[in-house]
Amino acid sequence: MKISYNWLKQFIKIDWKSDETAALLTDLGLEVEMVYNYQSVKGGLEGIVVGQVLTCVQHPDGDRLKVTTVDLGDGIPIQIVCGAPNVAVGQKVPVATIGTTLYDKEGIAFQIKKGKIRGEESHGMICAEDELGLGEGHDGIMILDNAIKAGTPAAIVFKIENDEVFEIGLTPNRADAMSHLGTARDLRAGLSQTGVNVKFITPSVSNFRVDKRILKIDVRVEKPLLAPRYCGVSISGITIKPSPTWLQNRLKAIGINPKNNVVDVTNYVLHELGQPLHAFDASKISGKIIVKTLPSGTKFTTLDDVERSLHEEDLMICDEIGPLCIAGVFGGKSSGVSETTTAIFLESAYFNPVSIRKSAKRHQLNTDASFRFERGIDPTITEYALKRAALLIQEVAGGEITSDIIDVYPKKIADFPVVLNFNNVKKIIGQELSKEIIKNILASLEIKITSVSDAGLGLIIPAYRVDVQREIDVIEEILRVYGYNNIKFSEKLNATVSIAPRTEDYKVQNIIATQLNSQGFNEMMANSLTTASYVQLSEMLKEEHNVIMLNPLSNDLAAMRQSLLFSGLEALSYNINRRNSDLKFFEFGKTYHKFDSGYEERKHLTMLITGNRNQESWTNGQKPTDFFLFKGYVNGILSRLGIQKTQNLPVTSDVFSEGIAIGFGNDILVEYGVVKKSILKHFDIKQEVLFADFNWALILKSLSNKIKFTEIPKYPEVRRDLSLLLDDSVSFDAIYNLARQTEKSLLKDVNLFDVYQGKNLPEGKKSYAVSFTIQDNSKTLTDAQIDKIMSKLQKNFETELGACLR
Numbered sequence: 056m057k058i059s060y061n062w063l064k065q066f067i068k069i070d071w072k073s074d075e076t077a078a079l080l081t082d083l084g085l086e087v088e089m090v091y092n093y094q095s096v097k098g099g100l101e102g103i104v105v106g107q108v109l110t111c112v113q114h115p116d117g118d119r120l121k122v123t124t125v126d127l128g129d130g131i132p133i134q135i136v137c138g139a140p141n142v143a144v145g146q147k148v149p150v151a152t153i154g155t156t157l158y159d160k161e162g163i164a165f166q167i168k169k170g171k172i173r174g175e176e177s178h179g180m181i182c183a184e185d186e187l188g189l190g191e192g193h194d195g196i197m198i199l200d201n202a203i204k205a206g207t208p209a210a211i212v213f214k215i216e217n218d219e220v221f222e223i224g225l226t227p228n229r230a231d232a233m234s235h236l237g238t239a240r241d242l243r244a245g246l247s248q249t250g251v252n253v254k255f256i257t258p259s260v261s262n263f264r265v266d267k268r269i270l271k272i273d274v275r276v277e278k279p280l281l282a283p284r285y286c287g288v289s290i291s292g293i294t295i296k297p298s299p300t301w302l303q304n305r306l307k308a309i310g311i312n313p314k315n316n317v318v319d320v321t322n323y324v325l326h327e328l329g330q331p332l333h334a335f336d337a338s339k340i341s342g343k344i345i346v347k348t349l350p351s352g353t354k355f356t357t358l359d360d361v362e363r364s365l366h367e368e369d370l371m372i373c374d375e376i377g378p379l380c381i382a383g384v385f386g387g388k389s390s391g392v393s394e395t396t397t398a399i400f401l402e403s404a405y406f407n408p409v410s411i412r413k414s415a416k417r418h419q420l421n422t423d424a425s426f427r428f429e430r431g432i433d434p435t436i437t438e439y440a441l442k443r444a445a446l447l448i449q450e451v452a453g454g455e456i457t458s459d460i461i462d463v464y465p466k467k468i469a470d471f472p473v474v475l476n477f478n479n480v481k482k483i484i485g486q487e488l489s490k491e492i493i494k495n496i497l498a499s500l501e502i503k504i505t506s507v508s509d510a511g512l513g514l515i516i517p518a519y520r521v522d523v524q525r526e527i528d529v530i531e532e533i534l535r536v537y538g539y540n541n542i543k544f545s546e547k548l549n550a551t552v553s554i555a556p557r558t559e560d561y562k563v564q565n566i567i568a569t570q571l572n573s574q575g576f577n578e579m580m581a582n583s584l585t586t587a588s589y590v591q592l593s594e595m596l597k598e599e600h601n602v603i604m605l606n607p608l609s610n611d612l613a614a615m616r617q618s619l620l621f622s623g624l625e626a627l628s629y630n631i632n633r634r635n636s637d638l639k640f641f642e643f644g645k646t647y648h649k650f651d652s653g654y655e656e657r658k659h660l661t662m663l664i665t666g667n668r669n670q671e672s673w674t675n676g677q678k679p680t681d682f683f684l685f686k687g688y689v690n691g692i693l694s695r696l697g698i699q700k701t702q703n704l705p706v707t708s709d710v711f712s713e714g715i716a717i718g719f720g721n722d723i724l725v726e727y728g729v730v731k732k733s734i735l736k737h738f739d740i741k742q743e744v745l746f747a748d749f750n751w752a753l754i755l756k757s758l759s760n761k762i763k764f765t766e767i768p769k770y771p772e773v774r775r776d777l778s779l780l781l782d783d784s785v786s787f788d789a790i791y792n793l794a795r796q797t798e799k800s801l802l803k804d805v806n807l808f809d810v811y812q813g814k815n816l817p818e819g820k821k822s823y824a825v826s827f828t829i830q831d832n833s834k835t836l837t838d839a840q841i842d843k844i845m846s847k848l849q850k851n852f853e854t855e856l857g858a859c860l861r
Contacts, residue, residue, distance in 0.1 A: 057309040058238050059093070060219040062327070066239035067253045069246070073219040076242070083245045084535050085232055086224045093308040095216035095300070096188045097162065102155030103187065103209035104128070105199060108146045116173040125150055125181070128206015136177040141195035148196050149187060149209050151180045158188060189213060216304040228522040230430035234329030244499035244536045258327070260442035266455035267291075272340060272400050276463045277347040281370045282382065284405040284434055284464045285346055286441050289337060291398040293317065293454035302451060316451040317392050317399060320444055322423070329432055330403060330440035331424035333372075335379060337398035339390045342375030344400065349378060356388045357381065357420075369414045370406065383411040383428040385420050398457070401448070403441035405434040405468070408521075416606045433519030434468040470503075471516040471524045478510070483530045486542050496536045502529070558758040560751075563696065564643055567660065570695055574688060576639040576662070581622035583645065587614035589621040592734050593710050602647045602654065615647035619661040620710055620730070620746055621738075627665060628738040636742065637666030643751070660749040662688065662727075665742055682713070682729065682810070685745040689727050692749070693717065698724070698757050703806050705788030710734060710746070713810060715787070724757065725749045772803065772830035775845050777852070778861040779823045780816070785856050790825060797851050798844050801836070804828040822861055 060073055069076065077087035106125040109132055114120035121142055124132040127150060135150070142148070151157060155167045157180075167180050184190035184197050187209070203212060223238070231237050236257070243255050270289040276282050297303070298319040306313050306322060313319050321332040351367040355378045363381075365371065370382040379390040383406040392399060412429035415421060438460060445456060481487045497504060497514065502523075506513035516523050523532060534542075568578060587603065587610075590596035602615035616622060619642055630638055640663045648655045664685055667677050693701065706714035706726050714728020727747035735744055779790070787807045794805045809824035816822060829836060829844060852858040 056223045056225045056233060058221040058223055058235060059305065059308045060221065061216070062218075062235050062305055062308070063239055063242070065258075066236060066256055067243055067246070068256075069242075069251075069253060073221075077221055079245045079249070080221065080223065080238070080242060082538055082540060083241050084226070084229065085238060085241060086226075087221045088224045089222045091220055091222070093216070093218040093220050095304045095307065096213070097158050098156055098164075098188070099215050099217060100187060100209040100213060102152050102167075103149050103182070104152060105203050105205055105207040105209060105212060106148055106150035106181070107205040108142060108144055108148060108181075111142055111144050114173060114175060116175075120172065120175075122175050123181070125179070126205050127152070128204065133178040134176055135179050135181055136172040136175050137181045137196065139181065139183065139196040141198070142181060145201075146196075147199040147201050147203050147205070149182045149199065149212075151182055151186075153179055155179075157182075157186060160185070214300065216301075216308070218304075218308045220308055227430060230427065230432065230521055231329075231519050233427050233430070233432075234326060236328050240501070244496065247495065247499045248536060248538060258443050260439060260446060263442040263446055264456065265459055267457050268459065270337060270398060270457040272337065272458065272461075273343040274461050274463055275343055275345050276465075277345060278370060279463075279465055281348075281407045281410045282346045282404060282463075283407065283466065283468060284437050284462070286403045286437050286460060286462045286464075287344065288401050288441055288445055288456060288460045289398065289458035290401060290445060290448055290454045291337070291457040293397060293399065293448065293452040295392065295394050295396050295452065299451055315392065315394075317396070317448055320447045320451060321401075323447065324440055324444045325423055325427070328436060328440045328443065329427060330436055331383065331427055331432070332440065332444050333380060333386055333402045333424075334392050335372075335390050335400045335402065336392055336396045337400045338396070340374045340379070340400060344379075344402075345373045345375070346382065347371060347373060349373070353378065355381070357385045358388055358391055359385075360388060363418055366414070366417055368410070369417070370410050372402070381414060381418070381420075382406055384415050384418070384425045385422055398454075399448075401441060401444060403437050403444070405432060405437055431519070431521035433517075435518060437464075438462055468518050470518050471520075472505075473514045473516055473524070473526055473529055474511060475514055475526055475529050476511040479526060480530050480533060483527070484534050484537075484542065488533070488537060492537065493533055496533050497529075500532060500536065502532075558755060560755060563755060563758065566695065567692055568641070568643075570691065571639075571641045571662070571688075574639070574691075576641045579623070579626050579640045579642045581616075581619070581626065581642060581644065582612065583615055583647065584608075584612035585614060585616040585622055586611050590617055592621065592737060593618065593708070595707075595709055600648045600650065602649050617646050617648060618710075619644050619646065619659050619748065620734075623661060623663045623746070624730075624735070624738040624740065624744070627663060627744060628740055631665075631740060631742070637670070639664045658751040660692075660751050660754070662747040663744060664688075665740075665744045679743070680745065682745065683808075685727060685747070686715075689717070689725060689747050693724070696754065696758060698754070703791075703804065705786070705791050708748070713787070715807065719757070722753055723750060724753055768830060768832050770831060770833070770835045772828055773836055773841055774826055774828050775841065776808075776824060776826050777845075777849065779825060779852060779856075779858040780820055780861050781823055781856060781858050783812075783819050783821055785858070787823065787825075789856060790823065790852070793851055793855055794827065794848055797848050798829075801829050801831055801844065802827060803830050 073090050077090050081087050104127055106127045108123050109126055110124045111121050114122050119138055121137050123135050123137055125135055126132050151167045153167055153169050156164050158164055169178055181196045184192045232241055243253055246253055270291050272289055274285060274287055276285050295315050298313050298316045302319055303313040306319060311322055317334050321334055325331050348367060349365050349371050353365040354362055355365055356362045371378045372380040372382050380386045406428050408429050408431045411425055415425040501517050503515040504512050505515055587601050590598050596617045604613055607613040627638055642661050645656045645658050664680050668680050669675060671677055701717045704716040704718050706716045706728055708726050710730060711728035712731045714726060716723045716726045718724045725747055730744045730746050791805050806826045808826055811822040
């Protein structure tokens, strides 16, 4: 939000420097992010003075040049060579003196210097209006009023506006401050706490009167819940033309381009009082104004020449033929003010904030009016703002008020009663404020005190303070105006020792993040909103489980993610496309699911690596990352957390072409492996990617402060390896399950430790190197027993899976 300091001073007379005022506004909660200077003419015409042409003769060496002498008011005439055809003796003209900086049409600065033009000295420049930024004319120099005294600064003659503008980062709850009036009201409250009492000046509307009653336009509000208050008045005999300089300067200072006098007045009152207005061309209204909704699918063309399809809940301003305007959001093309408009119907209303917000989001329109309506404006100034705008329109566009004000307000919006307890004020603020200070602060905020007791106050909160409806809100207002910086702190520091378990989520998360950082991983944080269609990349993800946004910002952000893999692949793809292809990422995040039983969130830790292990160097050859390097990182996390006695299980996720799961029994702690090429292709990734997905809730559950142990077995375990030649279609899952079925009691672990495909293998074949750990807790195994088990395993692999030994 932009606030003009000159404009602000129309409400309160203050001579503070802008940086002091900015500091006070920030302390009040209206954070001033920056202050910048505004000049109605770039450069402020500094160095430009009024001169009188004393002599004017033909240049001896230039047909189109004249040699002049000009008096600049100091009694020392200077010589200036001028090429304008209309320069003549006796004229008063604007002169850019030596050292003056001017700006061309592109805004590029150039400086006036002493020089020679075809042999004749020139000590300045007589200017045309476009050279000064005062217009577009370049047919000749500007001729000024002869009554102006030579030497008068041009900035005084042309009334250059110099202003300072506050850029305020307004929080969404402060709807009351979205205007110069609201900001001035807060500033007055803050000033009173510094001992500066200023009068609050509001624009007078006492001169408003009806001139003739010749253009009455009736109003019917069919949706009073959506339009609790609707005011309007007719103005006839107006002339549409550019706004006067003062009005244009006010709007330009806050970044608004002037359009015409009527539209500019509505924008002016919007930013002055915070009340949006809309002007309809009265000749384009058929019959009466009707405030209602229309059937879904009704077509309507807005001011930006876009045909929109209306929703059945969109509140519309209509006449007896059709729609004229999306209420509180955007006007219609057919009913707007144009150059031929001579009479208008001026609207000032209070619309339901929720209704306006839904319509604005539905049609992806964000206007100054909708921004204010959807946050809640002041329902009590609707008529006042209408009168203020009508008087300004008469001032800048002429015309007469040709109807009484129509004010449809069936049920008055009530102020909020709140009871304030002094003890609660002290408890929340941490310091006892005197009752007089509290009363003065409340009075400066226009909060009425209806009753006083030793315990507290009975208050009435103005309706425009939609963010102050509870006692705690009032206490916040008191503290805000009193000043957070004015609260005294005790020199004594109190601390409470609390017992926090070592396995708290954030502590464990920090431990693992530190470990991964030390191993070269970068932490990433992806948006939880993602593309809904990503679920089609995995059969395990279901479209009906998507949590869909009601008003998505785009199709790419339409659903909550069911997997962290795809947002991670987006990050990999983004980096790879920018020639950063050696990557290690990890992310702590949640997935979101909608089940028949309700919504569910699950926390995960994911890891992604791709590219080479190390940077290219003449001392070390490039070596790509592989499954076993990644396996080390995964096992390192479990080892760091003290999670032991896990089992290697078949991977269940279908996003892996090869992978392993680690868990306890049927509970899977982590799944990791090589991501399928079909999924990588969707993200335009052509290099191998390894991915790990930890079930973080189960990881935390596996941690325990209790120390558990089992005795080291007295009898040794035995490992045997088989190198199996298999069809491509055979997975490790099949080997694992068949091995477990073959030997249930003595087989402790099955592990895949090498995979090979390529040279020296038949087409359609692959080689798996699998280890088998065998142990009997009651005795030492003999070679005969071991060979028997291995023979049985080998036979079943050959019979069931078509395997053979390499």
